[in-house]
Amino acid sequence: MNTYRILFIDDDEHVLEPVTRYFAALGHDVFSASSGTEGLGLFEQVEPHVTVVDYSMPGMSGLDVLAALRRKHATVIMLTGRGEVATAVEAMRLGAETFLQKPIDMPHLAAAVEKAAEKAELRRHNRELRARLRPGLKRRLARVAVIVVLVAGAIGLGSVVGGGRDYDRPERPIPVPLEPAGSVQ
């Protein structure tokens, strides 16, 4: 089995403790935070493959955390209370991969994390390949250089073709306001 970095964000120590132990035993690198703010800070540091977020937390709500994480292209699984399917579905619509209802069935969470991590890896590969396939800096500089030369050439040519004949050009009359500004009769 692959090992992943997993971040759990939950205010309930009774959830955090066994979950951390279970996933560490599976060989994953596990990180935990007891609030949304703390979790987001930790996310920046450890760049986990998958982040598991509790839906109902005091302070920053689970949905707020989810939204913040999704802006950072995180892969997220939500934990909700029993019977909160509607809110959980809403979380999925906002970008969560899936949700689990508490009490947590550990094998189920492990399988869901595995699936989510696969997707995170696909996202990462996708990003890296796109970056690799973007035309190189040299080629981009060359393209800019060609444009600069063309523009400079056009300006130069323009001054040759149109230059030196200024005496033909009618002088544009300087516009004079009919009434001095501010003068009101």
Next chain:
Amino acid sequence: MGAGRTAAARERQVVSGTRSETVLIVDDDPEIRETLARALDGMGYEVLAEPTGDGGVAAYRRERPDVVVLDIGLPDRSGLDVLEDLRQDGAVVVLLTGRADVPTAVSAMQRGAENFLTKPVELPHLAVAVARACEKARLRREVRRLRGRAYKESTLTGTLGVSPAMQAKERELETIAGSPRTTVLLTGESGTGKGRVAQRIHAASPRADGPFVEINCAGLTAPFLADELFGHERGAFTDARDRKLGLLEVAHGGTAFLDEIGDLTVELQPKLLTVLESRRFRRLGGTREIAADVRLIVATNHDLQLAVEQGRFREDLYYRIAVSIVELPPVRDRTREDRLHLVRQVLAELSTEIPDAPTDLDSNALERLLAYPWPGNVREMRNVLERGMIMARTASAIGLQHLPGELRRRATRLPGHRFRSLQETTRQHIGRVLRGHGGNRTRAAADLGISRVTLIKKIRELELD
């Protein structure tokens, strides 16, 4: 219902220019099938529906939908069994289970299902689950495509040479590599690097992450080769104590390279034809058909068309494998710049294997290497250069003295750095042609493109008699 699509979805597709995603529903309950199909159709998916596991697997193979929504309790086969088949074909599967079935569903996820929904299905939940699963299918597809492009950019350029003709051939290979199911026939003398090109095609293809397996059809008896290709079930014959996977199975998702296909025995030819036509095969002694998602690259140094005319090679099989033919020219027919490129390439490769040997050639040695006709092609060149590098280990460059006899002897005939005169060259060439035709002047004249009378005159002039 079937493949129906709403007008709105079609419109959306036209506007956005993207293909709409396809979902296959496999459920034996007609009511559920109907409800789910209508819902997904309304969301803009193309929908297919099948009532049985076997029908579902067949539909998957036919239509390659993005996501399969699979009921775990089917009447004809166990849902987990169907899941296994679908997963082998690379499907992204969302399961439907009853409430009591959650442990089964979890174990199904461990075996590769993407997610599961419990019945009764809530349509909003179905919508997001299918959307997330489609996202995964799309990511996978994209990564495969991008990886194909990345490999192409890094591996095929410079494989064959630098002349316009060889570069055109490289571009042809790139196109072929990009279509992952196209069978390729590589022809060329022995040693022209067919195996290497096959590897490069694999590496530059979307299958690059899959396995590359190679088998030489010459030198193996028919039963042995069949066993290698198709594998066998336990007890298929006396020695078959265990099940053995054939190479076609091992190559699943990748590429199988069959070298010396011209030597494939007549009794195996129809079997290979079946594999190419149906993309399926059976292990020896087996009853189950196995899907073979494999690209075949075959190679030969024989004239296959001649073999077809002589009845040694089945015509229908020939047309099946001769979809894209790429001919690798012998080294002597390549341009000087291509041969130079090849020498450098081989030296660069060898330098990683023989680290402390020189990779430079002195000008005499280089000229000899470029002028030599290389009957054994790239393989011979590799051997010569490998030997040269080892012999020249203490020297700063590989010189004539480090090359084997047949290259040196010709060299000693050359006087120092002076170029040969035209007359000398003419004399040597006519002599060679005459010897080649056993002294027959009529045939030699025909080869040289001059009349017999002119040839006789030249023989006298050049004192060749």
